[in-house]
Amino acid sequence: MEVRIERRQEVDLRFTAPPSKSVTHRALMIAALAEGESVIRRPLRAADTRLTAAALRSLGIDLVQEEESVRLQGCAGALPDTGGPVRLSLGNSGTTLRIMAGVSLLAPHPVCLTGDARMQQRPFGPLGDALVQAGGRVRYPVQEGYPPVEVQGPLRGGVVNLEGGMSSQFLSSLLIAGPYARRTLAVCMRTPPVSRPYIDLTLRTMEDFGVRPFRVGSEWFVVPEGVYRGRDYTVEGDWSSASYLCAIAAVCGGRVSVGGLERTSAQGDRIFPEILSAMGCRVRWNGDLLTVERDGPLEGIEVGMASAPDIVQTVAAVAAFARGSTTITGVAHLRYKESDRLEAIRRVLTAAGAGVTVEGDRLTIRPGPLRPLIVDPENDHRTAMSAAVIGLGAGGVVVRDAGCVEKSYPGFWEALVGVGLL
Numbered sequence: 001m002e003v004r005i006e007r008r009q010e011v012d013l014r015f016t017a018p019p020s021k022s023v024t025h026r027a028l029m030i031a032a033l034a035e036g037e038s039v040i041r042r043p044l045r046a047a048d049t050r051l052t053a054a055a056l057r058s059l060g061i062d063l064v065q066e067e068e069s070v071r072l073q074g075c076a077g078a079l080p081d082t083g084g085p086v087r088l089s090l091g092n093s094g095t096t097l098r099i100m101a102g103v104s105l106l107a108p109h110p111v112c113l114t115g116d117a118r119m120q121q122r123p124f125g126p127l128g129d130a131l132v133q134a135g136g137r138v139r140y141p142v143q144e145g146y147p148p149v150e151v152q153g154p155l156r157g158g159v160v161n162l163e164g165g166m167s168s169q170f171l172s173s174l175l176i177a178g179p180y181a182r183r184t185l186a187v188c189m190r191t192p193p194v195s196r197p198y199i200d201l202t203l204r205t206m207e208d209f210g211v212r213p214f215r216v217g218s219e220w221f222v223v224p225e226g227v228y229r230g231r232d233y234t235v236e237g238d239w240s241s242a243s244y245l246c247a248i249a250a251v252c253g254g255r256v257s258v259g260g261l262e263r264t265s266a267q268g269d270r271i272f273p274e275i276l277s278a279m280g281c282r283v284r285w286n287g288d289l290l291t292v293e294r295d296g297p298l299e300g301i302e303v304g305m306a307s308a309p310d311i312v313q314t315v316a317a318v319a320a321f322a323r324g325s326t327t328i329t330g331v332a333h334l335r336y337k338e339s340d341r342l343e344a345i346r347r348v349l350t351a352a353g354a355g356v357t358v359e360g361d362r363l364t365i366r367p368g369p370l371r372p373l374i375v376d377p378e379n380d381h382r383t384a385m386s387a388a389v390i391g392l393g394a395g396g397v398v399v400r401d402a403g404c405v406e407k408s409y410p411g412f413w414e415a416l417v418g419v420g421l422l
């Protein structure tokens, strides 16, 4: 599917944010490990969360898709006997593959976790090392430190050292399986974790299901033995997906309102309105309705984004329309995503006419007169959605393989059609 996007100005639009991908993954996995039944309401139904649901079924979990919810019978931390080894094909869902690797140590048979060609280039090694320290067996049939990876329990627990500089998903994996380790699991971060708010989101979701891990200083995470309790759980809106909608107001001028978001969410991407505000937009809340407005010029800013990797492309797209340069720091881990996103930003924005410099973990965008372009998102949903933002501000943008948004926001293009932007 190919989408052509033309320039729009002075918009006045209203959207509802889709459900959160990160919360849906966590709620499904934790409910599967809980004692008793859970109903997960308003789950995100997208490629990646479907992979999580299918993987849980392959591990023997009774999971039923209902019209507005997912119903699961939890296994109380002991995944059922599936009769033999299990193979999980997890596409390019890093969250599913990494978190499910820890969970798989609770299965009675070996589990092989694999993914598509790009997933096989995304690092796993630090998590593999940690799972071994926690008592598991880990084997890499193709390339040391990368999926496919074969894991087998038990999850004994004890003290585990973990490198945090590549992905927070490694720690989330240990934390989520942690309550069912044979003895208390204590994770010591050897390097500070990137994408830190995703760890808070993990801790908060664990607490929502009745287990309370705690931190000691900034380096230690301790998970006491415990049991998650099944429950009725409603998934909040997705702040990363909402960033593309809010950005429309910034690049087109006018006003965009987005409903369905939690103002105090643990999702780190909820800082996006603050970033837009620093760039010259006005932001206000009316109940749970967020409104972003712009009627003056956009300014370039300097911003650290180690904690919010998934909205870096949205900020970069908006930065291309500002009066001055924007520098984004702390973003080296963007190289390990669905694509090398630092390279994707450089490729798309330079083709559009902006100047882009990538130096170490720092990205600088210098606005320039923007010109029409064809974007191949190379199967990265966030490249496609941020290209749509550029298109709405500059015009003449064609996004090829636009269906790749299916990974996190299947209704993205329909949402733009629904308000008359396409």
Ligand SMILES: O=C(O)C1=C[C@@H](OP(=O)(O)O)[C@@H](O)[C@H](O)C1
Residues within 6 Å of the ligand: 021, 022, 023, 025, 094, 095, 166, 167, 168, 169, 172, 194, 195, 198, 309, 310, 333
């Ligand atoms: O735990 C999660 O739900 C996620 C963690 C982040 O990854 P990293 O921790 O690898 O940066 C983020 O980019 C990803 O989209 C979702």
Ligand SMILES: C=C(OP(=O)(O)O)C(=O)O
Residues within 6 Å of the ligand: 048, 092, 093, 094, 095, 096, 310, 337, 338, 382, 408
């Ligand atoms: C990086 C992402 O997801 P994952 O790591 O789950 O593939 C993302 O959605 O931008």
